Structures are given as structure tokens and as C-alpha cells.
Amino acid sequence: QLEFITPFQLYFNPDLIFRKFQIWRLITNFLFFGPLGFSFFFNMIFLYRYCRMLEEGSFRGRTADFVFMFLFGGFLMTLFGLFASLFFLGQAFTIMLVYVWSRRNPYIRMNFFGLLNFQAPFLPWVLMGFSLLLGNSIIIDLLGIAVGHIYYFLEDVFPNQPGGKKLLLTPGFLKMVFDTPEEDPNYNPLPEDRLENQPGDQDQNQQQHPQ
Numbered sequence: 001q002l003e004f005i006t007p008f009q010l011y012f013n014p015d016l017i018f019r020k021f022q023i024w025r026l027i028t029n030f031l032f033f034g035p036l037g038f039s040f041f042f043n044m045i046f047l048y049r050y051c052r053m054l055e056e057g058s059f060r061g062r063t064a065d066f067v068f069m070f071l072f073g074g075f076l077m078t079l080f081g082l083f084a085s086l087f088f089l090g091q092a093f094t095i096m097l098v099y100v101w102s103r104r105n106p107y108i109r110m111n112f113f114g115l116l117n118f119q120a121p122f123l124p125w126v127l128m129g130f131s132l133l134l135g136n137s138i139i140i141d142l143l144g145i146a147v148g149h150i151y152y153f154l155e156d157v158f159p160n161q162p163g164g165k166k167l168l169l170t171p172g173f174l175k176m177v178f179d180t181p182e183e184d185p186n187y188n189p190l191p192e193d194r195l196e197n198q199p200g201d202q203d204q205n206q207q208q209h210p211q
Contacts, residue, residue, distance in 0.1 A: 001035070001036060007032055007088075009028075010025065010028040010031070010032050010088075011025065011029055011032070011087040012025055012026075012078075012086060012087050012088065012089065013025060013087075014081075026078060029081075029087065029089050029090070030074060030088075030090045030093055031090060032090060033088075033091065034088075039134065039136070043090065043091055046094050046098060047093075047097065050094075050097045050098045050101045053101055054066070054100065054101050054104075057101075057104070057105075058101075058104050061179075062179070063178040063179055064170050064174040064175040064179045065170050066178075067174055067178055068168070068170040068171070068174055069100070069151060069155075072151060072168065073093060073096045073147050073148070073151060074093065076147045077093065080143055080146075080147075084143070086139070086140065089140070089143070091140045091144065092140045092141070092144035092147065093144065094144065095124055095127065095128075095140070095141050095143075095144025095145055095148065096144045096145075096147045096148040096151070097148070098123055098124050098144075098148070099124045099144065099148025099149065099152065100151060100152055101120070102121050102123045102124060103120075103121055103148075103149075103152045103156070104152075104156070105120045106119060106120055106121050107119065107120070108120040110122075110123055112126055112130075124141070124144070124145050125145075127141065128141040128142070128145070151168070154167050154168050155168050
């Protein structure tokens with residue numbers, strides 16, 4: 001908005017990425033939601049709301065898995081972007097988060113601007129219809145729904161099928177960086193670190209058992 005940079009420096013362009021080594025475009029194309037306006041604030045509200053509900057809900061205490069979902073979704077969207085000539089993928093990322101949340105909360109009743117009442121799994125499709133009414137292309141919304149469904153199927157559905165297994169394994173380095181280490185049940189603290197040997201306890205023990 002301040003015109004320090006332009007969208008032309010941010011958009012997804014495989015030719016500039018691989019030939020001119022403008023690697024930042026792999027990230028910045030997810031961060032641009034258009035000029036300030038209704039569409040911009042609409043995306044910001046949904047991105048904040050459903051990202052927060054996922055983080056505090058099904059990903060509570062699983063920050064590394066949450067980050068891995070971001071990386072997995074971004075990777076798939078980038079692959080699709082190579083073939084679909086898409087310039088900005090931020091809205092697709094938002095729809096992916098909405099889709100995953102909606103499938104994990106299927107019984108929640110939703111109200112869209114006081115006009116529609118429906119259950120959560122229909123929310124991504126309602127947003128796509130709303131985007132269509134605004135005159136926007138629905139390819140981005142379909143991409144977000146597709147990537148969200150792939151993640152949901154591989155993470156929540158396939159492992160619970162007969163003969164299925166968990167295919168999306170969060171790399172160990174992400175868990176090392178983002179997750180707090182679990183306490184070792186076999187850890188034996190040093191004598192000076194044990195609670196029963198604190199100075200106050202020692203004084204009490206001396207009072208109770210004078211020499």
C-alpha cells in the first residue's frame with residue numbers, strides 16, 4: 001500500500017524463480033491478498049479465525065505437526081501453481097485451513113452473514129460460491145479445497161482404514177525446533193536438585209530430628 005514494493009516483485013513466476021533465482025517468490029506469493037478492500041479483510045478474518053481455531057483445537061500441543069501442515073499444503077499448491085499459471089496462492093491457503101477445520105468439526109452449525117444456516121463441512125463450498133458472486137475466479141478456491149482434502153484424507157481418513165497407515169510423518173527436526181521435549185520418566189535428578197533436599201526441608205528435618 002505504501003508502494004515500497006509492487007505485486008510484480010511478489011507474484012509466483014516459475015521462470016524468475018528457477019532462472020533468475022528469485023527464491024523469495026515461493027513465499028511472498030502466499031502473503032499478498034490484493035489491495036485494501038473487502039476481499040482483503042475477508043481473507044484476513046478467515047485466515048486468523050480458522051488458523052487460531054486449528055492451533056487451539058486439533059493441533060493443541062502439536063506445533064510441529066501444525067507447521068508441517070503449512071509446508072505440505074504450500075508444497076502441493078506450488079506444484080499446482082506450476083501448471084495452472086496462478087500468481088498468488090494466499091487465498092487458496094486460507095481455504096485449505098477452513099476445509100481442514102470444517103472436516104474435523106462436522107457437527108458445528110454455521111451462519112453466513114445471517115442468510116444461510118448450514119453445518120461446518122459445507123463452509124468451504126459456501127465461500128467458493130460467495131467468491132463466485134463477487135466475480136472472482138473459483139480456481140483458487142478449488143485448489144484450496146483440493147489440497148485441504150488431500151491433507152485431511154492422508155492424515156485423518158486413510159490411517160483409520162483397514163490396511164491403512166499414517167503417511168504424513170512430521171520430520172524430527174521440526175519437532176525438535178517447535179515442540180517442547182517430553183519429560184523422561186526415567187530421569188533421576190541430582191541429589192541437590194531433589195525437592196526433599198531443599199534448604200527449608202533440611203531445616204525442618206533438623207528440627208524434627210535434632211542431633
